Amino acid sequence: MEQLIQQVASGLANGAIYACLALALVMIFVSTDHINFAQGELAMFSAFLVWQMLEWGASFWIALPAVALCSFLIGVGIERIILRPLHNAPILSVVVVFIGLLAIFHSLAGAIWGYTIKEFPSPFPNISFVGSGYIGPHQIGMIAVTLLLLVFLFAFFRFTPLGLAMRAAAQNPVSARLAGVRVDWMLALGWGLAAAIGAVAGTLVAPAVYLEPNMMASILLYGFAGALVGGISSPGGAVAGGFIVGVLENLVAYLGNLLEKTSGIYIIGNGEKLTVALIIVITVLTLKPSGLFGHVTVKRV
Amino acid sequence: MATTTTANGIPAAKRLRAIGPPVWLWGVIVLLALLPVVGGKTGLISNYGFLQLSLMIVYAIAVLGLILLTGFNGQISLGHGAFFAVGAYTAAVLIDQASWPYWATLPVAAAVCFVVGYLFGLPALRLEGHYLALATFALAVAVPQFLKYRHFEWFTNGVQGINIFKPDPPFGLPLSADQWMYLVVLAVAIFMFWLARNLLDSRTGRAMMAIRDHAMAASTMGVNVAHYKTVVFGISALYTGVAGALHAIIFEFVSPDSFRFELSIAILVGAVVGGIASLPGAVVGGVFVQVIEKYADALTKQITSAVHLPIDLEPWTIYGIALIALMYTMPMGIAGGLALLWRRLRGS
Numbered sequence: 001m002e003q004l005i006q007q008v009a010s011g012l013a014n015g016a017i018y019a020c021l022a023l024a025l026v027m028i029f030v031s032t033d034h035i036n037f038a039q040g041e042l043a044m045f046s047a048f049l050v051w052q053m054l055e056w057g058a059s060f061w062i063a064l065p066a067v068a069l070c071s072f073l074i075g076v077g078i079e080r081i082i083l084r085p086l087h088n089a090p091i092l093s094v095v096v097v098f099i100g101l102l103a104i105f106h107s108l109a110g111a112i113w114g115y116t117i118k119e120f121p122s123p124f125p126n127i128s129f130v131g132s133g134y135i136g137p138h139q140i141g142m143i144a145v146t147l148l149l150l151v152f153l154f155a156f157f158r159f160t161p162l163g164l165a166m167r168a169a170a171q172n173p174v175s176a177r178l179a180g181v182r183v184d185w186m187l188a189l190g191w192g193l194a195a196a197i198g199a200v201a202g203t204l205v206a207p208a209v210y211l212e213p214n215m216m217a218s219i220l221l222y223g224f225a226g227a228l229v230g231g232i233s234s235p236g237g238a239v240a241g242g243f244i245v246g247v248l249e250n251l252v253a254y255l256g257n258l259l260e261k262t263s264g265i266y267i268i269g270n271g272e273k274l275t276v277a278l279i280i281v282i283t284v285l286t287l288k289p290s291g292l293f294g295h296v297t298v299k300r301v
Numbered sequence: 302m303a304t305t306t307t308a309n310g311i312p313a314a315k316r317l318r319a320i321g322p323p324v325w326l327w328g329v330i331v332l333l334a335l336l337p338v339v340g341g342k343t344g345l346i347s348n349y350g351f352l353q354l355s356l357m358i359v360y361a362i363a364v365l366g367l368i369l370l371t372g373f374n375g376q377i378s379l380g381h382g383a384f385f386a387v388g389a390y391t392a393a394v395l396i397d398q399a400s401w402p403y404w405a406t407l408p409v410a411a412a413v414c415f416v417v418g419y420l421f422g423l424p425a426l427r428l429e430g431h432y433l434a435l436a437t438f439a440l441a442v443a444v445p446q447f448l449k450y451r452h453f454e455w456f457t458n459g460v461q462g463i464n465i466f467k468p469d470p471p472f473g474l475p476l477s478a479d480q481w482m483y484l485v486v487l488a489v490a491i492f493m494f495w496l497a498r499n500l501l502d503s504r505t506g507r508a509m510m511a512i513r514d515h516a517m518a519a520s521t522m523g524v525n526v527a528h529y530k531t532v533v534f535g536i537s538a539l540y541t542g543v544a545g546a547l548h549a550i551i552f553e554f555v556s557p558d559s560f561r562f563e564l565s566i567a568i569l570v571g572a573v574v575g576g577i578a579s580l581p582g583a584v585v586g587g588v589f590v591q592v593i594e595k596y597a598d599a600l601t602k603q604i605t606s607a608v609h610l611p612i613d614l615e616p617w618t619i620y621g622i623a624l625i626a627l628m629y630t631m632p633m634g635i636a637g638g639l640a641l642l643w644r645r646l647r648g649s
Contacts, residue, residue, distance in 0.1 A: 035431040037379075037438060082625060091430040092377055093628045096573050099379070099566055100624035107617030217562065221442050224435055272450065274443040281439040285432055286424040 006135075007254040008247055013139030014222075015246020016146040017208070020201030021223030022230065022238035023149065024194040029232050031170045031190030032083075034094055038101035040220030042195055043202030044213060045105045046071045048113050050203045051120055051211055060123040064203055068196040075195025079188040109213045120206035142204045149200060150239050153193075157235075166190060218274055222249065225280040231291025241291065245280060252276050333487055337480035348479040352551065353591060355479070355486045359547045361587025362490050364571040365497055365580065366540030372578030373501060374533045375513030377430065380437030381541045382565030383444045388414050388542030389549035389560070390448065393463040394456050396550075403468050403550045407489065410546035411539045418538020422531035441565035448557035462556025465549065482551045489547060493540060498580060500536070509533055541568070567594070570624060576634030585636050593620065 021039065028036045036042075046067050053063035078101065086093055124141035157163035168176040169186035177183050201223075202216070209215050222245055230241025256268035268276070284291060336346065336354070346354075367381050391413045392406040401409075421440070425433055449459055457463070470481035500506050508529050511519035520526045549555045571590040576582025597616030604619070631638035 033431075035435050037434075085629065089628070089632070091434075092371060092573075092577065093632055095377055095379070095431070095434045096569070097625050097628050099569065100621040100628075103566070103617040103621035103624070107615035107621070111615045111618065217442055221439055224439065228435075266452070272446060274446045275450075278439045278443040282424050282436055285436055286427050289427065289432065 004254065007250045009135040010139065011247035011250035012243055013135060013142055013208075013246070014249065015226070015243035016139075016142040017201055017205045017219060017242075018222045018226040018246050019146050019239040019242025020149065020197060020204065021219060022227035022242045023146075023153070023235055024197040024201060025223060025227045026232055026235050026238040027190050027194035027197060029227075030235075031166065031187050032079075034083075034098070035224075035232075036194065037095070037098040037220075038105060039194065039198055040216030040223065041102045041105035041109070042071070042074070043198035043205075044216040045109050045202075046195070046199030047120070047202035047206040047211060047215075048109050050199075051118060051206065052113075054121070060121075064123075064200070067203070068199045071195040071199035072192040076188045076192040078195075079191035083191075084184070106213055113213075115213060118211040120211045122207040123203075138207055142208075145200065145204060146239065146242075149197060150236065153197075153235055162189075218277070221274060221277045221281070222246070225277045225284070228281055228284045228289075228291055231293040234291070234293045237291055237293030240293065245277075248280070249273060249276060330491060334484065337476055337484060348477050351477075351479040351483040353595065355483045355551050356548070357588045357591040358483075358486045358490045359544050359551070359587070360568070360571060360590040361584045362493055362547070363541045363544035363568050364575060364586040364590070365493065365583035366537045366542075366544065367568050367572045368575070368577060368579070368583050368586075369497060369500075369509075369540065370533060370537035371572060372576075372582075373506070373513060374509045374530065374537075375516075376425065376530065376534065377434045378437040378537070379434050379569060380440035380444075380565050381537075381568045382560050382562065383437075383440045384414050384418055384538040384541040385545035385548070385564060385568070386444050386448060386555075386560035387417050387538075388545030389555045390457060390463075390545075391542070392546035393465055393549045393555040396465045397458075397463045398456055404485070406550075407543055407546055411543050414542025414545075415535040415539040418542075419531055419535035421538070422534025425534060426527050426530055437565075441562045444560050444562075445557040448560065457557075460557060462554060462559075465553055465555075467551065467553050479551075486547050486551065489543065493543065494580060494583075497540070501580075505529065505532075570620065572634075573624065574627060574634055576636035576638075576640075579634070579636045579640075582634050582636035585634070589635075 021043065024039050024043070025036060028034055028039070049067045049070060050060075050063045053066065054060065058066075082097060082101070083094070086097060122138040122141070124137045157167055165176070165181045166186045166189060168179065169181050169183040170190070173183045176186075205215070205219060209219075223242070226242030226245040227238045228241065229244055230237030230239065232238070252268060253273065256266070256272075260266045337351065339345070363381065363385055366384070367378060370376050370378055370381075388410040391410040392403070395401040395406045395409060396403060425436065428436055448457055450457075467478045467482060469478055470476045474481065476484075501509070508519065508524045511522065511524055512526055512529055516526050567590050570593075571586030572583070573586075574589045575584070575586025593616070597619060601616050601619055627634070633641065
């Protein structure tokens with residue numbers, strides 16, 4: 001039983017990362033209808049930037065906001081410069097450009113910082129507290145930051161004029177433009193926000209998995225799974241989906257181990273984590289493409 | 302635009318094309334087939350050179366598979382490396398475990414990949430555009446892990462992979478193993494391209510393109526969209542799977558980590574660079590994939606030293622930049638771009 005609680009707790013912690021990344025994916029999907037395959041690599045790149053600033057002697061709580069801002073600008077730049085000319089291009093072109101971005105950021109990080117794994121210090125103080133047997137301080141921190149981010153985004157979209165304009169631009173670009181919203185810039189803003197959220201996700205995940213250019217591949221897949229489970233058009237849903245997927249991932253591995261121990265039959269274990277993600281993605285996409293909390297889009301003929 | 306059309310409305314040029322390949326194509330095929338005799342005997346092309354040529358042709362077949370699916374049927378796949386892997390493993394396991402002759406594994410790999418592709422095509426039916434790209438992306442990322450699955454280990458040999466041996470030429474032909482496999486690969490490729498061309502010229506081909514252009518309109522016209530989409534997924538996987546089987550045979554080795562996400566990307570890049578909806582484009586794409594894999598390292602080193610960059614650039618950076626630049630300048634790929642240029646030069 002104790003082990004089960006521990007598994008759920010660390011599942012929640014992993015889920016926090018997936019939730020962050022899913023949140024970033026949703027930001028871009030809501031504003032541009034694109035699925036950003038380069039999101040993981042962007043987050044990884046940002047994490048490297050933070051690491052570099054730490055190496056230069058900056059304190060963590062200066063480095064993170066600075067890099068988040070920097071990522072925001074990179075995101076805006078990508079949207080304005082690279083994706084803007086492709087607004088009316090077929091989906092394949094957009095997907096290919098995303099793959100190109102993925103390749104560029106991946107190899108740039110490798111070229112600048114190398115492929116040796118790097119230790120990344122946790123920003124959270126190492127204190128003991130009630131239940132610290134189940135969950136570490138960094139994991140609690142990840143969950144807290146994710147929830148904080150969600151609250152911040154919710155408030156931003158719900159209570160600020162800019163958030164309202166962004167929602168309007170995403171839902172009905174034509175009417176929004178007629179009402180004076182600069183739709184183009186709203187899309188770029190969505191990209192910037194996504195990149196900034198990704199930066200936070202990357203920085204949070206780096207202490208947990210070590211820093212290296214390949215660290216995001218499997219995490220991105222789980223981010224996708226989380227976004228899809230929760231509904232890729234709903235930020236709150238994406239966060240919930242991220243947590244669900246995180247717990248699910250750990251429980252599946254746990255039950256697989258348990259089964260192997262008790263009956264000796266091996267079905268699934270830690271080695272099949274990506275396969276589990278693949279199954280989640282395909283199941284959700286085929287059975288309920290709108291996810292648990294997303295809204296169904298109706299196609300107009 | 303004055304195109305002559307025949308009585309039943311098919312452009313004359315198109316009808317002519319359907320009768321047989323043009324003379325120059327026969328010439329090229331004969332030249333390629335004579336290469337081992339000419340180039341090999343005179344020592345112009347080494348065995349290693351033939352291996353490179355074979356790999357180019359193999360990638361051309363793989364790219365052709367993706368082109369049939371994406372270019373002619375409108376279904377995006379980022380996961381064709383998976384079918385490549387299935388084909389490669391089918392061939393390798395049959396040779397290794399059951400000591401089959403290499404040529405007999407090709408039809409089996411084709412059949413297995415068709416079934417796998419067809420099955421994957423069923424859930425893919427409900428997905429469009431970005432969602433399909435996402436599902437296939439997940440497939441591509443998960444493949445190496447899947448190949449390491451513990452219950453498959455008794456025949457996949459786990460992380461270590463499978464070593465097989467290149468077959469010797471039969472009937473005591475005076476060819477090296479590499480030269481012989483080059484001829485085999487070439488023959489298979491010509492057969493596959495011929496099949497693809499006929500497929501596209503057929504009723505099925507027209508249905509495929511109708512679905513790509515407007516699925517709803519096609520279904521109104523009586524095209525069974527679900528049926529064609531899944532079958533095309535199967536056929537596409539079949540092509541890429543045969544390429545995988547050939548790759549395993551000429552490369553003499555398969556392992557889970559040779560089928561990572563990068564392979565799927567390479568196939569996609571080949572299709573996009575060559576021209577997503579053109580058969581000659583598949584050849585261009587196949588050559589491109591192999592050339593990049595071989596020479597990108599040297600090229601990037603040269604660029605790095607030429608412009609005095611403080612960091613060592615990596616091939617993938619060039620890959621990515623080329624990919625994005627191509628999407629702007631030649632969205633129809635190099636083959637499409639050249640065709641467009643040719644049409645402009647002729648002034649029609």
